[in-house]
Amino acid sequence: MSIIARDSSRIIREICGLAPVMPVLVVNELKSAKPLAEALVSGGIIALEVTLRTPVALDVIRAMSEVAGAHVGAGTLITADDVRAAKQAGAKFGVSPGATAELLSACEKENLPLLPGVATASEAMKLLARGYDVLKFFPAAASGGVTVLKALSGPLPAIDFCPTGGINANTAASYLALDNVVCVGGSWLTPPDLLEQECWTEITKLANQATKLADCR
Numbered sequence: 001m002s003i004i005a006r007d008s009s010r011i012i013r014e015i016c017g018l019a020p021v022m023p024v025l026v027v028n029e030l031k032s033a034k035p036l037a038e039a040l041v042s043g044g045i046i047a048l049e050v051t052l053r054t055p056v057a058l059d060v061i062r063a064m065s066e067v068a069g070a071h072v073g074a075g076t077l078i079t080a081d082d083v084r085a086a087k088q089a090g091a092k093f094g095v096s097p098g099a100t101a102e103l104l105s106a107c108e109k110e111n112l113p114l115l116p117g118v119a120t121a122s123e124a125m126k127l128l129a130r131g132y133d134v135l136k137f138f139p140a141a142a143s144g145g146v147t148v149l150k151a152l153s154g155p156l157p158a159i160d161f162c163p164t165g166g167i168n169a170n171t172a173a174s175y176l177a178l179d180n181v182v183c184v185g186g187s188w189l190t191p192p193d194l195l196e197q198e199c200w201t202e203i204t205k206l207a208n209q210a211t212k213l214a215d216c217r
Helices: 003-016 030-042 057-064 080-089 101-110 121-130 145-153 172-176 192-196 200-216
Strands: 021-025 047-051 071-075 093-095 134-137 160-163 184-186
Touching: 003 093, 003 101, 003 134, 021 200, 030 057, 030 200, 047 057, 057 071, 057 080, 071 080, 080 101, 145 160, 145 172, 160 184, 172 184, 172 200, 192 200
Parallel strands: 021 047, 021 184, 047 071, 071 093, 134 160
Antiparallel strands: none
């Protein structure tokens, strides 16, 4: 078991505990970075996952990291190069859809706390053996959702999850009610139309509504 991995999960647990929802952000324009982060933080959502799915993602991480109160991480980490680039951009944590030995080693070497993704018990057990006990359950809805997470809680009581994928404002509460769920990930706080129209006040309202889901935990 890796001490670095255990420390990584400890930090990830703290980050996941900052708010009931961690928004999964796909930002296409750099100009949206700061006002978007400010809107989310104003609404009480302060742990932000910026996915590396757009050409400006690393610059978005840099810009959002300047917003007071924001805890900015990099999502969709796939390779060691992704990890190094995210770290250099100022990401405080990483999120991945899955986990490879190369990715885990890169995060441990760069001292970047990681929320690694799993979809099965075997994947979860391998990560637990390495020291990771807070995992991303992905794709949550397609992988069985609440039913599977309930089933995993019996044989794997040492593991907690951040389910992501197919979760929305109507289903988030059912996940957060589970004892082995620390937060949920979702994109419903930042609908593309609101981003495009720069409706930051509306996004703040959605963020504020999401914070009320804390009562479900």
